[in-house]
Amino acid sequence: MRMTIGMSTINNIFQLLGVLLIFIFVLAVTYWTTRWIAKYQQAQVFHKNIKPIETFRVTNGKFIQILKVGEKYIVVAVCKDTITMLTELKEDEVMEIPLEMKQNTNLNFQQVLEDIKKKLHQKQK
Structure with missing residues (x-):
């Protein structure tokens, strides 16, 4: 009887360690995948003519953004269904x-x- 109790305890410990190792592995894979996706998306943004400079949240679903389009800076209002150009800024104003x-x-x-x-x-x- 004592032998089966000792063996089941050892089995439980090994199961716990196995689950813990799998959990740590999943966390590591998730971390590295997230970093890779972030670098990929950042590389996509770098090679574009439109670059977001700053975003300000006015309310839920409504934002004001400063964008650099080519060599110009523009301010746009971004809503749920529309994007409206508000004004153009000079480079020294940004x-x-x-x-x-x-x-x-x-x-x-x-x-x-x-x-x-x-x-x-x-x-x-």
């Missing part, structure tokens, strides 16, 4: 955040704030 700052999540808030202050100070000169 403060574009560099891609490195958008992607670099290792920076802390203080570093980002200092970088933005420097860029604003340089633009004012």
